[in-house]
Amino acid sequence: MTLNENSQNSAEQVRGGRLVSLLTWPFATMGRGFIGWVSHMGASTIFLCLACLKVFRPKQLPKIIEQVYYIGASSVLIIILVSFFTGMVLGLQSYHALVQFGAQGSLGTLVALSLVRELGPVLTAIMITARAGSAITAQIGIERISEQIDALDTMRIDSLGYLISPRIVASIISFPILTAVFDLIGILGGYVSGVLLLGANPGAYFYRVQDSLDFKDVTDGFIKAVVFAVIVALVCCYQGYFAHMREDGRGAKAVGLATTSAVVLSCVLVLIADYIVTSLLI
Amino acid sequence: MDTPLIEFKDVTKRFGSRTVLDRVNLQIYEGQVTTIIGLSGSGKSVLIKHIIGLLKPNEGRILFRGKPLNEMDKDEMDECRAGMSYMFQDNALFDSMSVYENVALPLRETTNLDKAEIDRRVMARIEQTELGDAIHKYPSEISGGMQKRVALARALVTDPRIVLFDEPTSGQDPVRKNAILGRIAEYQRRFGFTAILVSHEIPDVYFISNRILALYQQKIVFQGTPEELEQFEHPFKDEVIQSLEGLQQELTSLYSKRQFKVRYYAQLKRETPEKTYVVALFTLEGMGDVIAALGHEAAQEGIRCMGTLIDRHFGAVGGFSARLGMNEFVTVLPYADLAEAGDILKDLIEDFKGQGIQDISARALRRAASGGCVEFTIRVGLAQGQPISGIDAIVESAKKQQKEVARLRCDS
Known part of the structure; x- marks a missing residue:
């Protein structure tokens, strides 16, 4: 395989990679958003529970x-x-x-x-x-x-x-x-x-x-x-x-x-x- | 040496991809004043936030009296933190609360003391930090220096066993800066707590520190006494100490100890062996009584005035001087003999009797509660040396020659 063919192959790989990331971008964004949402829901639930428990502290x-x-x-x-x-x-x-x-x-x-x-x-x-x-x-x-x-x-x-x-x-x-x-x-x-x-x-x-x-x-x-x-x-x-x-x-x-x-x-x-x-x- | 009170073992802290502490190892011992020095942004504050528990290391262990913090249960952790107090670099005062309420907050919230006892303790700290006029003011209504003192009062109001000070003197004028350091040293002696300071104030912090920790390129590169730091050979010394340590000490306008030695070697080591010079060693004795009666700032004013007069009188005849300790000064007179030095000394003492006493009294008058009159003495020793002998030996000789040359009385 010549040097020219090698560089052609790697350029195609880069293009292919970009296409894949373009196609998966909406799912990745939604996934990140969903994980973030679940994380916030969990954190805010714990936050609320802890705050409620501390209502009964003195003073x-x-x-x-x-x-x-x-x-x-x-x-x-x-x-x-x-x-x-x-x-x-x-x-x-x-x-x-x-x-x-x-x-x-x-x-x-x-x-x-x-x-x-x-x-x-x-x-x-x-x-x-x-x-x-x-x-x-x-x-x-x-x-x-x-x-x-x-x-x-x-x-x-x-x-x-x-x-x-x-x-x-x-x-x-x-x-x-x-x-x-x-x-x-x-x-x-x-x-x-x-x-x-x-x-x-x-x-x-x-x-x-x-x-x-x-x-x-x-x-x-x-x-x-x-x-x-x-x-x-x-x-x-x-x-x-x-x-x-x-x-x-x-x-x-x-x-x-x-x-x-x-x-x-x-x-x-x-x-x-x-x-x-x-x-x-x- | 005893088991360290606090020990870091290979502690690494990263923020994202940035490593701030890289396998840091250090020991802090009980009852000492330990100062962490380093350039701005080198991670000193990050380091002490690990001690108080505001940050957790990514790797490594922090031991408290030999026990790893991460292996402690909640009760042990509470007990460990119960005696700790932290003074933030930016004060972290509650801006919706008055000065009094800020200082009283930890007592109100974490103790069951009655109102009268809380009031007594808070007022004692407020008086000690000279904030009597500002108790009803809000942090936004007082100067940055006063805010710093409020933070100091709040850190000490619970009588903690360990106090962490993050840049306690930033934003203060030289007199107040040294007064705060003096106050920390005095409280540390009086109450026996362990003080951990983060500071840039080189060489001022040397006067109050038992141990120095040098943070350089994410690692602790030196642990030891200030005297040992003088002998320490490392790029840290060239890059950090020289950049932080001004040519002259801020309070007294005299050379720092290191610069003094540099000048000594540059000027006198090139002279012929027969050449003689005079060394004068000054000590202000009884400054503890001045502090007790008139306050830290009055005492620092006296030290500042003494430094200025030494520089003025001896500098005029080619002398150069340094502050050696809290109340100690040294002067080298390369072109004078003992008789000339004695004559200059008399003039200096006369000037100090006028200007020095006036400055101390003026500063004392600013205190809310001034404490009557107080006596202190000036002791001076003169010694003659030759370039062949080292400066330390001549200073030691001058120390042996010290005698009382003036007994002064200050009134507030």
């Missing part, structure tokens, strides 16, 4: 109260604002739809069921994600990149117990309460637009609200709120805690990317979980 109560204030009490105003206008829009749209069938008397039913079963838990979770969840990720992320979490470990302070557990418990306490506030203010918002502004019957509105809501509707809404609380707290804390391990950025950029991921992922997971929980509860 947790003051930290939980502090986080309930931050996640819950500080979010009340924005929840009131959003729920009031959500209720108003719901009242407005529903009134105009119902009036065509002469069924404006059912306005209270529509507003109450929409809010208590779906809109209340979902919008509350999304609003808390935007207000408190993003801040949790950013705060924990900065503590991670500035070695504050390492400092906790060197002081033998369990960083999961100190930073994560109180936030998870505080979310589980705050989400249902804020959901209840959302439902209540939303119903009032529906009353303002449907009754006070558009002239629906006030007695019928409140009668329908009371009549159409079962206790199960309320408890189902709270169950959803608790599920969303765990999802939002887990995703936001996890993204911040492991901000330093991101492959797409380092330092402040990693914290920014972690915060974005936390908000987007929390919202998407809340909506997916909403469907799953609803289908299980219905």
Whole structure:
């Protein structure tokens, strides 16, 4: 075999190799993505279990109260604002739809069921994600990149117990309460637009609200709120805690990317979980 | 020698394809100050993070009192880490907490002490580190130097048995730098903990270190006393020591010990054997009392002033000087005899009585709690030598001649 034939063969081999890698590229990418996803799922499950176990350490109560204030009490105003206008829009749209069938008397039913079963838990979770969840990720992320979490470990302070557990418990306490506030203010918002502004019957509105809501509707809404609380707290804390391990950025950029991921992922997971929980509860 | 407190056996650490530590072997002994020196980025911080458990080696073993860390169960590991404390290079202070809360954090979270006891211990450390004015401030509201002292206070507040200091003096002015090193040495003597330092401050760290470990090209190439390091012949010495060690010591503006010897050999070894020269050895005695009464910074101010005056008075007649130890200076006067040296010495002491005392008192006044008056003495020995005799022998002779030339009194 001549030198020329040899070089021709190796060029063909290179071309063949490129073709194979081009064909396998989508599978390799999907495989890497899947392995990464499984790895994150495993890590976040362990993360959640460890954080839950550390809830029962001593000296947790003051930290939980502090986080309930931050996640819950500080979010009340924005929840009131959003729920009031959500209720108003719901009242407005529903009134105009119902009036065509002469069924404006059912306005209270529509507003109450929409809010208590779906809109209340979902919008509350999304609003808390935007207000408190993003801040949790950013705060924990900065503590991670500035070695504050390492400092906790060197002081033998369990960083999961100190930073994560109180936030998870505080979310589980705050989400249902804020959901209840959302439902209540939303119903009032529906009353303002449907009754006070558009002239629906006030007695019928409140009668329908009371009549159409079962206790199960309320408890189902709270169950959803608790599920969303765990999802939002887990995703936001996890993204911040492991901000330093991101492959797409380092330092402040990693914290920014972690915060974005936390908000987007929390919202998407809340909506997916909403469907799953609803289908299980219905 | 006893069993090492901490021992590395063939420890290798890689980050991706980059090897930071390559089969590192070292021993750290209990109750000593051990300093790890090396160039920036050579892996010194990585090395001490293995000791505290923040990093795990890819290969090799780390032994604590002879037992490998990786074979310890959780309780043993907890017990091993219970007495350790770590001062981070970038301080790692909690920026959402005040200075007081930062220092109190380890006591609040890891002990069952009552509030009054925690307050007492925290305030004691805050006073010792001269942070009394900043207790309610947040880290972002204080200078980098003060942040360093907060980190130092936090590292010491739990009375640890082993303290790891990662660049404890970076970002400090020369007086504070030496004050921090002095404080570490004093605490180490007082409380008997094992101190492990990472530092660039050559030669300042020599004055407080029992052992030096030299990290060079991913390996520990030297372990021994600072005196043994002087005799160590290795490319490390040329590349690292010379680049880290300035020609002059930062605090006193005097030559480093090595540069002093280089100058001595360059200037006097070429002279004829009959030529004579004078060596003066100064010691500031009682600086421990100055530290106790007026603080580390006041003491360092006195040392700085003494160095400056020695340089000014003896440098003017062709002399060259070095700081030999914490409170010890040596001067060679190639062109003077004993009588001339004695005359210059008198002027120097007079100047120190004015300027030195004033500087020490001014620095002492900055302390929140100043401690009245204190006495210290200056001892000086003069000796005549010839180039044929080595400098060490003449310095030893000057030491034997030392006598008290001034007893000074400082008030805050």
